Amino acid sequence: MGSLRIGGSVERVDGRALSYDDFVERYMKPNLPVVLTGLMDGWKGCTDWVTPGGFPNLPFFSSNFGQSIVQVADCGTKEFTDQKRIEMTVKEYIQYWLGLPDENCISCLGGDKNSCSLLYLKDWHFVKEYPEYVAYTTPPFFIDDWLNQYLDSHFMHRSSETDGPKNDVNCADYKFVYMGPKGTWTPLHADVFRSYSWSANVCGKKLWHLLPPSQSHFVFDRNFKKSVYDVYDNVSDVLFPDFKKTIWLECIQERNEIIFVPSGWYHQVCNLEDTISINHNWFNSHNLAWVWNLLLKDYNEAKEYIEDIREISDDFEGLCQRNLAANTGMNFYDFFVMITRFTIAISIQLHCLKYEKNAFAKSSSKHQQLVYNLLAIRAVALSLKSVDAFDKENLKRCWVKNLLADSHVRTILLEPEFIKLSMSLNQTYGMVNEMVEQDYKTKMEASCSDGEKMGFLQDCSGSNICRPEDLVKLIDHAMADHSSICNACNLNSPSDSSDLRSSLLKMHII
Incomplete structure (x- = not known):
């Protein structure tokens, strides 16, 4: 694993003791991350999707949502600036996951990721596909969501050539389910549209490293054309001469915790355990x-x-x-x-x-x-x-x-x-x-x-x-x-x- 300078951790707050105005003033307006606890009580997904032992209830997904076609990222193969994507049904993905050895042969924290690639189900538009199945309720801090409110009634992109529900530009929404075994990961990135995001761990544990926007230029090459892909790798001083100046916030997100990632914060995420999470991207007047x-x-x-x-x-x-x-x-x-x-x-x-x-x-x-x-x-x-x-x-x-x-x-x-x-x-x-x-x-x-x-x-x-x-x-x-x-x-x-x-x-x- 490459050496990262850690300058602090993400604040952890009981969301039940926080008012909406407090959240806006303390985190949304100043654009600061926070981990919120106590906001996932009563979520259907926290019972249906999790075994009594706290692990992903994979047979439930296969039985109830098995025919859904989803995007799966190959964590060991880079394609352009992201991981290579393939399509599978949920049932096929669950069969793959259940067939993995008890101890995965790679770590998302370094090593030869190409030697034993893991697959990570990402960007599943679960809410759009199963509107009657209410897996969760968006916490009040995140409901002022212009992006998804607009997409609920409008296409994002209109033209005579591309208008229509199957147009890739007309994204269904920015509400996703992610799920993957221990060792799956997401490369360094800042979120789509430079939106806010929130990510709730239904089960499992994630390691986050986050970089403030004031340091984002340090992850680019001299021409600002290419950015660092994997901060846990040995980042080249020649290609990225300023990367060594970065100072990161570190956070381990536990089960039933929600992390708020503000606009423009580059971050890389690793699943330390078998994990299921719910993720939204959104923006409003503040960003x-x-x-x-x-x-x-x-x-x-x-x-x-x-x-x-x-x-x-x-x-x-x-x-x-x-x-x-x-x-x-x-x-x-x-x-x-x-x-x-x-x-x-x-x-x-x-x-x-x-x-x-x-x-x-x-x-x-x-x-x-x-x-x-x-x-x-x-x-x-x-x-x-x-x-x-x-x-x-x-x-x-x-x-x-x-x-x-x-x-x-x-x-x-x-x-x-x-x-x-x-x-x-x-x-x-x-x-x-x-x-x-x-x-x-x-x-x-x-x-x-x-x-x-x-x-x-x-x-x-x-x-x-x-x-x-x-x-x-x-x-x-x-x-x-x-x-x-x-x-x-x-x-x-x-x-x-x-x-x-x-x-x-x-x-x-x-």
Whole structure:
């Protein structure tokens, strides 16, 4: 095993003694990891999936979910920047696992991993495949999940060429089950979209090594093109001259513990025992800037890669956006469509709250959260203004190809998908503030069918939101009567893109 400098451990906290606001202030806003205990009581998966002795109940999976086709990683074979993937049924994988010797012949902590490769079931979209089987309940700290809420009702990527449920870009969700024998592992990486993630050990034990974002550049080569694959190997000083400067946090995650991994933290994980875990990736207003910054970085790399064909391409920007969607999972237009719908849904929440009798006194925390969300989107939208994708000519092409989906506000308000998203947000913010509005569906349907009842939307319902400037204008209009909240939270809307970083820092977004 390569030598890692360990600078500390991950804090361990009883989640039952932690409020949502405490979690946000102590871990989400400052972007710090934590291990939470006491949050998995009553989970069906913790009984059905585990034997009385605390081991994976493999025959249960084979009997009940055996025909599912899953992705399995070959831990001994590197393919590009990840482990080689193959497809198997769950039944085939369980047969493989049960056939392993009692003592696996390799360790994920070093040695010749190619000598006896282990297979690791990863990224199983279990919830999407078995919606009636409720294996667990998402802990309240993680329910403000814009990524999965959006995917519950919308495709992430829309185009006439790729739209459809079988399109690889249209990911079902980012809720996964992982399971593998002792010795299986995941290479060094930062999570998709630079999202947050949470990982709950149903059984088994994991070893985590995590690197703060401030040190992430140390794991890359001189050209920032290639990153370290396995920190437990002997990392080359020639290829990665700064790797020896890294200082890691170490964590052993036990059964029935949940680890929160913040945005941009590189991490490598090893199963010290036979393990089953539940994993979600998600983002919200607190790390939205991380998502945008990754998209911008990946876009610049994609554009640089094909720069030599710019002069002969009829739609160079469109090609860049297609490549970005294929490589990263969404492109600028996907991102803009998504944050536009969240902006409208959050604005409706804020407007409804304003006119509820005594609502402000009862839920000032919810009020502040909604304002914070809009300011976070506004800050990112200001940065979007400067990209080529939204210039006049490229927007014309988008309209032809329907890449921006329906951008007319009144049309959005009447979409069943949008109403579903808005209802989901109401439930989320009601739960975290302990004030769910039971008749919200009726109010939503009535309000969205009559723009005049939505107050601030009366002026906007005939508008198209197809440019970042349109989105900023909508947010400013929605927040016109909420300056007192901004002052109370010390949150000021940035006046232009040059103020973006300082505003995000003040808001603890970056």
